[in-house]
Amino acid sequence: MRHRRGAPGAWRCDTPGDAPCERCLLPHLETVRQRVRAGEPVVFVLPGFPCKSPNPAKVLGVLPDRAEQLALEFLDGLCARIREIHPPGARIVLCSDGRVFSELIDVPDAHITAYQAELGRMLTALPGGALSLFSADDLAEMRGEPHERVRAWLDDHYGESAEELRAQVRADAEVLRLYRALTRFLFEDRLTPERTESRSALQREARRRAYGVIGRSRAWGTLVSAHFPEAVRLSIHPQDCGSPKFGIRLSARGEDGWLTPWHAVAVERDGVFALSRRSEAEAEGARLVHRDGRPSHFVATRTVPPARESADRPLAPAARPT
Numbered sequence: 001m002r003h004r005r006g007a008p009g010a011w012r013c014d015t016p017g018d019a020p021c022e023r024c025l026l027p028h029l030e031t032v033r034q035r036v037r038a039g040e041p042v043v044f045v046l047p048g049f050p051c052k053s054p055n056p057a058k059v060l061g062v063l064p065d066r067a068e069q070l071a072l073e074f075l076d077g078l079c080a081r082i083r084e085i086h087p088p089g090a091r092i093v094l095c096s097d098g099r100v101f102s103e104l105i106d107v108p109d110a111h112i113t114a115y116q117a118e119l120g121r122m123l124t125a126l127p128g129g130a131l132s133l134f135s136a137d138d139l140a141e142m143r144g145e146p147h148e149r150v151r152a153w154l155d156d157h158y159g160e161s162a163e164e165l166r167a168q169v170r171a172d173a174e175v176l177r178l179y180r181a182l183t184r185f186l187f188e189d190r191l192t193p194e195r196t197e198s199r200s201a202l203q204r205e206a207r208r209r210a211y212g213v214i215g216r217s218r219a220w221g222t223l224v225s226a227h228f229p230e231a232v233r234l235s236i237h238p239q240d241c242g243s244p245k246f247g248i249r250l251s252a253r254g255e256d257g258w259l260t261p262w263h264a265v266a267v268e269r270d271g272v273f274a275l276s277r278r279s280e281a282e283a284e285g286a287r288l289v290h291r292d293g294r295p296s297h298f299v300a301t302r303t304v305p306p307a308r309e310s311a312d313r314p315l316a317p318a319a320r321p322t
Ligand SMILES: [Zn+2]
Pocket: 010, 013, 014, 021, 022, 023, 024, 240, 241, 242
């Protein structure tokens, strides 16, 4: 609950003080209890980690970098802490969903494949070994099929009609928030110098594609729930009180708003990492660090003028995430 990602106001719930909200626990508690009683690991599924944003103003490239590494370490560490109180521990299955909407977000399938492969390598190197990867490429019934066929199959089996989606966006505050955030991302990702369309044309196009992405995301979520019936469904998006999905942050700090590791770069300031757009990190003069021959993250120097600071007071120790 400490790392829960609630919708604005959701923390108020119906509960006094810091006590966990009964209504928020209810959809998940029995699933967790069953696993604990059976002496088995608690399983979480988390759709996300699709691919890097195609916008070079936001990210460093196609492959997961330090931004993803930090999120993976945080989630792996969360499972380690669950293991301290429930020895069989917990597992998180990352349900990488880039394949299911690659054509809607202008990311070639080859980039999705490369991202997933590198993410898989990063997972296996984690100390707790609690994370694994699941993607549309793992669907037994779709093995060896072209990627377009997989997306068509998903639409056929789990898709909703355009009317149903529009009704969802109108009726459900959480879906509406997602729609607005996606529209913004999709608009920004095409707002590159080589684009010749007007802003309003790009905006219209972003709204159309946002519906498409929401449709595929929902279809993917339904498939994931059917595939992992005994898992607690996590979400990277903020959730309302009592939601069947449990919103989870991807860092202990949890101050990154709508930024995700795949829409951003990691920036280290005084030993503390945060997410930022690549363009913002560069604008503040942060230094790019390479790992294994690839761009990894930025290191920013302090923004307070050093002469004045050293004269007035000693450097305060950096607040570290707990
Ligand atoms: Zn609640």
